[in-house]
Amino acid sequence: MNRLALKLIALLVLLTGLPLAVAWWQSGTLFERTLGAGLNPVVGTALQDAVQIYGDFVASEKARQRAVARGLADSRALAQAAAQGRPALEALLRPIAAQPRVQAVTLTPLAGPPLRVAGPPMPADAWLLDGETLPLTDVPGYTHLRFEYGLEREILTRFERMEADVIRPFAALAADRANLADIYAYSFVGSLAVAVLLAGLIAVVVGRRLTRRLSRLREGMARVASGERGARVEPAGHDELADLARGFNDMAQRLQDSHARVQYLTQVSAWQGIARRLAHEIKNPLTPILLAIQQAHNAYKGDDPRYQRTLDTAHEIIEQEVQTLKRLVEHFSRFAKLPAVSPTPEDLSAVVSDVASANAHIAGIEVATPPAPVMAAVDKGLLRQALANLVKNADEANRETDRVPAVQLSVVPLAGGGAWIHVDDTGPGVPPADRERVFEPYVTGKHDGTGLGLAIVKKIVLDHGGEITAADAPGGGARFSIRLPPVAQAPSRAPSQET
Ligand SMILES: Nc1ncnc2c1ncn2[C@@H]1O[C@H](COP(=O)(O)OP(=O)(O)O)[C@@H](O)[C@H]1O
Ligand SMILES: [Mg+2]
Numbered sequence: 001m002n003r004l005a006l007k008l009i010a011l012l013v014l015l016t017g018l019p020l021a022v023a024w025w026q027s028g029t030l031f032e033r034t035l036g037a038g039l040n041p042v043v044g045t046a047l048q049d050a051v052q053i054y055g056d057f058v059a060s061e062k063a064r065q066r067a068v069a070r071g072l073a074d075s076r077a078l079a080q081a082a083a084q085g086r087p088a089l090e091a092l093l094r095p096i097a098a099q100p101r102v103q104a105v106t107l108t109p110l111a112g113p114p115l116r117v118a119g120p121p122m123p124a125d126a127w128l129l130d131g132e133t134l135p136l137t138d139v140p141g142y143t144h145l146r147f148e149y150g151l152e153r154e155i156l157t158r159f160e161r162m163e164a165d166v167i168r169p170f171a172a173l174a175a176d177r178a179n180l181a182d183i184y185a186y187s188f189v190g191s192l193a194v195a196v197l198l199a200g201l202i203a204v205v206v207g208r209r210l211t212r213r214l215s216r217l218r219e220g221m222a223r224v225a226s227g228e229r230g231a232r233v234e235p236a237g238h239d240e241l242a243d244l245a246r247g248f249n250d251m252a253q254r255l256q257d258s259h260a261r262v263q264y265l266t267q268v269s270a271w272q273g274i275a276r277r278l279a280h281e282i283k284n285p286l287t288p289i290l291l292a293i294q295q296a297h298n299a300y301k302g303d304d305p306r307y308q309r310t311l312d313t314a315h316e317i318i319e320q321e322v323q324t325l326k327r328l329v330e331h332f333s334r335f336a337k338l339p340a341v342s343p344t345p346e347d348l349s350a351v352v353s354d355v356a357s358a359n360a361h362i363a364g365i366e367v368a369t370p371p372a373p374v375m376a377a378v379d380k381g382l383l384r385q386a387l388a389n390l391v392k393n394a395d396e397a398n399r400e401t402d403r404v405p406a407v408q409l410s411v412v413p414l415a416g417g418g419a420w421i422h423v424d425d426t427g428p429g430v431p432p433a434d435r436e437r438v439f440e441p442y443v444t445g446k447h448d449g450t451g452l453g454l455a456i457v458k459k460i461v462l463d464h465g466g467e468i469t470a471a472d473a474p475g476g477g478a479r480f481s482i483r484l485p486p487v488a489q490a491p492s493r494a495p496s497q498e499t
Contacts, residue, residue: 399428
């Protein structure tokens with residue numbers, strides 16, 4: 001684990017742990033206070049009182065009914081009514097039985113059926129029924145009085161509910177108060193530990209991934225720095241690190257390109273030196289050779305026809321070969337004396353059309369350009385020369401196949417400025433393995449080729465700050481593509497590699 005990952009872990013753990021710890025400390029105080037308020041002994045007492053009130057109410061209601069019963073049993077009115085007979089008794093008892101919470105009043109006679117006067121019915125599911133039986137002393141003909149009464153069940157139910165829902169849980173809580181604070185503290189510390197652990201774990205995972213990507217980037221940089229120019233890193237993801245990786249790859253690619261460019265130009269410059277010396281060495285003896293054979297040819301006045309024929313043949317061959325050597329010298333010196341690029345803003349479409357017109361004799365030559373001008377800073381003369389070489393190669397390649405010959409020059413502007421110029425043909429194409437090699441000087445596949453055409457093209461293109469590639473044409477055949485940079489990016493006066 002490296003330093004960055006450790007820092008990240010520490011930071012994440014601190015960021016998670018600190019607020020939680022503060023929250024714990026604050027809520028601990030709050031919890032104590034809430035608990036203090038909720039489990040206040042005053043509340044407990046008040047609740048106990050409420051239960052007591054019910055008990056008191058029931059007792060006092062029973063006492064009151066009992067007093068009514070006793071009052072009735074001892075009343076003079078009851079004795080008088082008993083003396084007057086049953087109808088009088090019934091008339092006396094009816095209003096009493098109709099009193100609230102009273103069920104019935106029953107008198108037991110010395111003989112015969114009891115006299116029961118009942119109030120409105122009191123079903124047992126709504127009423128708690130009770131009764132009181134009193135002996136009668138001064139009531140003629142009757143021995144006992146039974147007084148039945150009831151209490152609304154609803155009142156009891158409510159008290160029972162209150163006891164179960166409030167009073168008992170409250171008492172349990174109050175008894176458990178110390179434990180409660182502990183449970184609270186433990187659960188908080190537990191969740192704190194889990195949160196910190198989780199944060200640490202996340203930090204480890206994130207940190208690992210982050211630092212792995214960073215180290216990959218660092219490795220890529222080290223590899224490029226140690227000369228491995230093709231080293232690249234995988235730009236995984238969509239964040240700034242991926243942007244950085246892409247930026248790095250871009251930079252490495254440019255470094256590689258510019259290195260290849262410098263290498264190529266250095267190499268070409270060396271070949272130019274050789275070409276110049278070669279041209280010089282070959283060119284000088286050519287005229288004396290030609291003169292010598294002409295002299296020998298003209299000087300012979302003998303009459304040996306066989307010798308005359310030999311002389312004629314030798315004269316012809318040497319003249320032909322000297323002409324070939326002169327053409328070669330011409331090619332060499334043209335390659336050796338490539339001038340420095342001196343660019344001016346030009347419409348590429350116009351340059352391309354000029355080249356097509358100048359090579360109108362080539363079979364199937366045509367131009368495809370966009371309607372608007374495509375501006376680039378180019379040396380018109382050198383670009384024409386480069387395109388003429390490509391057109392010549394295309395024409396020569398077209399002769400190698402039976403297809404209808406076509407040479408297409410097209411200009412495709414680039415979105416960010418600059419443009420591609422493509423030269424497509426209908427020939428056999430360039431095999432992928434040769435697509436780099438064909439640009440090297442003296443590489444040729446033709447019996448009379450010099451291998452200098454593409455070397456000249458590439459040198460001119462690189463001097464413009466552009467690039468050239470060989471590929472397949474969309475319709476088969478070869479496609480040579482020249483990319484030219486935007487006007488602002490082109491070198492104002494390209495450094496020439498001429499020696
Ligand atoms: N349009 C093309 N189609 C197929 N091969 C090509 C084409 N242009 C160039 N080449 C190959 O690249 C070689 C080098 O071309 P160049 O440098 O112009 O030299 P030369 O034309 O003298 O051979 C050619 O000999 C040929 O083999
Ligand atoms: Mg050529």
